[in-house]
Amino acid sequence: MNIAANPVIEANQTVYLKDYQKPSYLVDSIDLDIQVYDDHTQVNAKLVMQRQTAGNLVLLGRDLELKSISLNGKQLTENEYLLDAEQLVIQNAPDQVILETSVVIHPESNTQLEGLYQAAGDLFVTQNEPEGFRKITFYPDRPDVLSVFTTRVEADKKFPVLLANGNLIEAGEAGESRHYTIWQDPTKKPSYLFACVIGDLAVLKDRYTTSEGRDVALEIYAEEKDIPKCHIAMEALKHSMRWDEEHYGRPYDLDNYMIVATSAFNMGAMENKGLNIFNTSCVLADEEYTTDAAIMRVQSVIAHEYFHNWTGNRITCRDWFQLCLKEGLTVFRDQSFSEDLQSAAVQRIDDVAVLKAHQFPEDSGPLSHPPRPDHFVEINNFYTATVYEKGAEINRMMATLLGKEKFRLGTDEYFKRHDGQAVTVEDWIAALSAGSGVDLSAFLTWYNQPGTPKLEVHGRYDAGAQTYTLNFKQSLKSNAKYPNLKALPIPVALALFDQATGEQLVLNSEALFENSVQDGVYLFDQNEASIQFIGVETQPIVSLLRSFSAPVNLEFNYSDEELAFLLQYETNGFNQWQAAQTLLERILLNGHDAQIYLDAIQKTLPFVIAKDPLLASRLFDIPSEGYLGSRIDTDYNPIIVNEAREALLNTLARELGNFVKDTYLSLDPVAQKDFSQAMGVRSLKNIMLNFMARQGDVDVFDLAYEQYQNTSNMSERLGALKVLVWNDAPQAQDVLQDFYTRFKDEALSLDQWFMIQAAHPKATAETIAYLTSHVDYDLGVPNRIRSVSGGLNANPVNTWSFGVQHFIHLAQYLDEKNPIIGARLLQALSRWYTLAEPQRSQVKAKLEALKPQVKSKNVTETLNSMLSI
Numbered sequence: 001m002n003i004a005a006n007p008v009i010e011a012n013q014t015v016y017l018k019d020y021q022k023p024s025y026l027v028d029s030i031d032l033d034i035q036v037y038d039d040h041t042q043v044n045a046k047l048v049m050q051r052q053t054a055g056n057l058v059l060l061g062r063d064l065e066l067k068s069i070s071l072n073g074k075q076l077t078e079n080e081y082l083l084d085a086e087q088l089v090i091q092n093a094p095d096q097v098i099l100e101t102s103v104v105i106h107p108e109s110n111t112q113l114e115g116l117y118q119a120a121g122d123l124f125v126t127q128n129e130p131e132g133f134r135k136i137t138f139y140p141d142r143p144d145v146l147s148v149f150t151t152r153v154e155a156d157k158k159f160p161v162l163l164a165n166g167n168l169i170e171a172g173e174a175g176e177s178r179h180y181t182i183w184q185d186p187t188k189k190p191s192y193l194f195a196c197v198i199g200d201l202a203v204l205k206d207r208y209t210t211s212e213g214r215d216v217a218l219e220i221y222a223e224e225k226d227i228p229k230c231h232i233a234m235e236a237l238k239h240s241m242r243w244d245e246e247h248y249g250r251p252y253d254l255d256n257y258m259i260v261a262t263s264a265f266n267m268g269a270m271e272n273k274g275l276n277i278f279n280t281s282c283v284l285a286d287e288e289y290t291t292d293a294a295i296m297r298v299q300s301v302i303a304h305e306y307f308h309n310w311t312g313n314r315i316t317c318r319d320w321f322q323l324c325l326k327e328g329l330t331v332f333r334d335q336s337f338s339e340d341l342q343s344a345a346v347q348r349i350d351d352v353a354v355l356k357a358h359q360f361p362e363d364s365g366p367l368s369h370p371p372r373p374d375h376f377v378e379i380n381n382f383y384t385a386t387v388y389e390k391g392a393e394i395n396r397m398m399a400t401l402l403g404k405e406k407f408r409l410g411t412d413e414y415f416k417r418h419d420g421q422a423v424t425v426e427d428w429i430a431a432l433s434a435g436s437g438v439d440l441s442a443f444l445t446w447y448n449q450p451g452t453p454k455l456e457v458h459g460r461y462d463a464g465a466q467t468y469t470l471n472f473k474q475s476l477k478s479n480a481k482y483p484n485l486k487a488l489p490i491p492v493a494l495a496l497f498d499q500a501t502g503e504q505l506v507l508n509s510e511a512l513f514e515n516s517v518q519d520g521v522y523l524f525d526q527n528e529a530s531i532q533f534i535g536v537e538t539q540p541i542v543s544l545l546r547s548f549s550a551p552v553n554l555e556f557n558y559s560d561e562e563l564a565f566l567l568q569y570e571t572n573g574f575n576q577w578q579a580a581q582t583l584l585e586r587i588l589l590n591g592h593d594a595q596i597y598l599d600a601i602q603k604t605l606p607f608v609i610a611k612d613p614l615l616a617s618r619l620f621d622i623p624s625e626g627y628l629g630s631r632i633d634t635d636y637n638p639i640i641v642n643e644a645r646e647a648l649l650n651t652l653a654r655e656l657g658n659f660v661k662d663t664y665l666s667l668d669p670v671a672q673k674d675f676s677q678a679m680g681v682r683s684l685k686n687i688m689l690n691f692m693a694r695q696g697d698v699d700v701f702d703l704a705y706e707q708y709q710n711t712s713n714m715s716e717r718l719g720a721l722k723v724l725v726w727n728d729a730p731q732a733q734d735v736l737q738d739f740y741t742r743f744k745d746e747a748l749s750l751d752q753w754f755m756i757q758a759a760h761p762k763a764t765a766e767t768i769a770y771l772t773s774h775v776d777y778d779l780g781v782p783n784r785i786r787s788v789s790g791g792l793n794a795n796p797v798n799t800w801s802f803g804v805q806h807f808i809h810l811a812q813y814l815d816e817k818n819p820i821i822g823a824r825l826l827q828a829l830s831r832w833y834t835l836a837e838p839q840r841s842q843v844k845a846k847l848e849a850l851k852p853q854v855k856s857k858n859v860t861e862t863l864n865s866m867l868s869i
């Protein structure tokens with residue numbers, strides 16, 4: 001039958017938010033039977049469906065071999081349905097439908113890591129968000145179709161673990177050498193949250209009692225040798241469960257919670273209902289094998305996926321345009337959780353650093369889109385920093401404005417109104433407004449508009465009147481695709497300081513939203529406005545956007561001395577760091593004198609080291625070459641940025657003199673009172689070791705070698721390894737070999753070995769060729785690809801020379817094999833248009849030449865957008 005006459009999904013069709021239509025059928029229940037064999041898997045499905053609106057019965061399916069189909073007990077012949085590469089359509093179906101299908105799929109050869117795939121020899125897992133379920137069976141695979149899932153999983157007994165969502169209701173033999181389990185998930189869920197796991201894994205077990213008294217079995221599945229590395233994740237899980245009860249009143253709702261670790265995973269982790277599937281990098285944590293940063297990440301991702309149980313699973317998205325509804329809110333929740341785990345100021349610093357390094361550049365270039373996009377070709381391309389990180393900032397702004405109590409009233413209302421539903425960003429804002437009693441509808445503009453606003457602020461002191469006035473102006477770069485950009489509500493947290501004493505002043509202004517004694521939030525929601533403080537006795541120094549209260553580019557005409565003042569006296573750790581960053585950026589990009597930064601940091605450091613060594617380490621964050629490059633919009637020459645940064649590092653090393661080695665020798669991670677402090681001390685020691693190498697300290701390589709050998713902590717070992725390898729020390733090859741021997745069976749540690757070599761500042765095309773042809777390099781494992789590509793991309797001079805070919809090759813190779821990762825990696829070249837000539841035209845020509853060679857929606861859409869500037 002000719003399907004073209006009917007509503008079909010074309011391969012590269014753009015989907016628009018404005019075209020949303022309710023599904024014509026809902027699914028009351030689905031019975032799935034998944035039988036795994038070595039060379040194929042058979043999937044039988046029984047869907048009980050009911051008509052909701054007029055229209056065809058549309059089931060989405062991709063790469064499925066249809067073996068049989070019946071409707072209300074009657075087998076359908078080929079001319080009773082329409083089938084193309086994307087869907088199966090039945091016209092004039094009755095209102096009540098029981099549809100049974102049998103299909104064959106091939107997880108054993110699925111390299112895209114979407115749907116059901118064989119992740120390793122003895123492990124099959126699923127990844128169904130956003131549109132993977134249609135690669136398992138025919139189904140209305142969209143988030144607004146919620147159903148009760150019963151799943152039978154059958155496989156050879158060489159796979160002893162057979163898991164699916166919900167409660168285990170039956171298990172038994174299935175003929176000789178085969179067995180099965182049956183699982184029932186009582187909660188209605190969309191298909192993207194379906195999961196099953198078939199494999200040979202060991203398990204770490206624990207229990208948790210919820211605030212409602214429910215006894216929950218907790219299980220983390222991993223390879224036997226990795227089970228000892230699952231304890232931190234297990235503690236983080238219990239901590240998250242408690243945290244969500246205490247901060248949002250949300251207890252867990254099932255009797256079990258399972259997490260499965262796999263090394264073959266496209267992203268960090270997936271919040272499948274009651275059966276999370278995790279990249280090993282986000283679940284295995286152990287000081288001996290993984291870094292401090294990785295340990296923090298494990299805890300935050302565990303929390304993130306757990307928090308999705310309420311924000312994402314119980315309340316889900318109506319359509320994929322609403323992705324930031326669940327992701328932005330859940331990232332905001334996991335960031336708040338992590339602020340309780342380590343220095344809160346540093347957590348905020350790290351989150352903002354990620355936002356500025358990834359989201360700001362994304363939003364200023366050809367891949368810019370609103371946090372809630374209004375169209376897409378491939379939704380997988382929209383799991384972006386804008387959806388996640390900017391989405392989180394929107395929630396943070398509303399939370400800042402409301403304060404703790406009102407925000408909680410708002411979220412309570414959201415959970416009360418929408419539990420069990422698939423909703424929109426509008427529903428979220430409406431519930432938050434109704435619950436808190438504050439109209440937040442203006443914040444919708446943040447979801448619907450792209451771009452980072454520029455916030456210009458001018459301060460004026462009137463000594464006679466003893467007033468201090470701040471004038472605010474906001475603007476957005478014009479955007480042809482979004483001609484009617486509106487003013488945004490921008491909460492500005494601020495403080496005033498006495499210049500002479502460094503003391504914070506009591507704010508006196510009627511314009512402040514939350515006027516606590518010493519801190520205030522001003523909601524700036526016009527194109528221009530001003531506020532005035534009265535009773536200000538001397539010219540103050542203002543600190544704006546404390547804790548980065550809004551995701552904007554602030555312009556305030558600070559003198560370098562005023563920034564040095566804030567670095568020294570601001571009590572908000574984030575703004576202290578921001579003052580250092582602004583000073584450093586001026587030194588690096590505008591040629592300002594480094595001395596003021598040096599003086600301020602030398603005065604401030606001893607106090608900060610004593611109080612918060614982790615924060616102290618961040619005051620040495622010298623903006624990366626990649627970040628600096630992202631601040632340059634035309635005629636960008638990576639070599640000039642590299643030279644400026646090298647020169648500054650050499651100056652700092654010289655001027656800090658003995659402080660460097662004294663600090664290195666005086667700090668002891670073991671003597672610290674908690675993990676956050678120990679992490680800070682390890683970080684500071686590694687920073688000092690790098691400075692010593694720059695100073696040409698005669699002992700530095702011996703000290704680094706000693707640090708490398710005499711520790712069982714990965715952050716210390718890796719810190720020393722970097723100094724030796726990146727400085728081509730005589731011991732470099734020895735320690736690289738030693739590291740390889742120690743960790744060759746530890747994939748996550750070995751990723752670091754690849755990364756360090758790829759990130760060598762003097763790496764060449766030959767270095768990358770050596771690494772990518774290494775016996776342990778595997779293009780089927782995204783973590784390994786990322787370790788080399790990420791390492792290479794740490795040096796923009798390399799990225800923009802031999803790296804261009806590397807990324808283009810990868811995109812081309814992965815276009816078919818794993819297009820999600822191919823499209824993602826290609827984005828390393830997205831700022832090609834800022835390069836100085838002739839590099840700009842050279843890279844552009846290579847990207848143009850790639851166009852006809854790629855077919856996937858993922859890579860094609862990304863490439864088209866990248867070239868659309």
Ligand code: B3K
Binds near residue numbers: 129269271304305820
């Ligand atoms: N929701 C998943 C992301 C799925 C990405 C699909 N390409 C992980 C998370 O955000 O928690």
Ligand code: ZN
Binds near residue numbers: 304326330
């Ligand atoms: Zn998420």
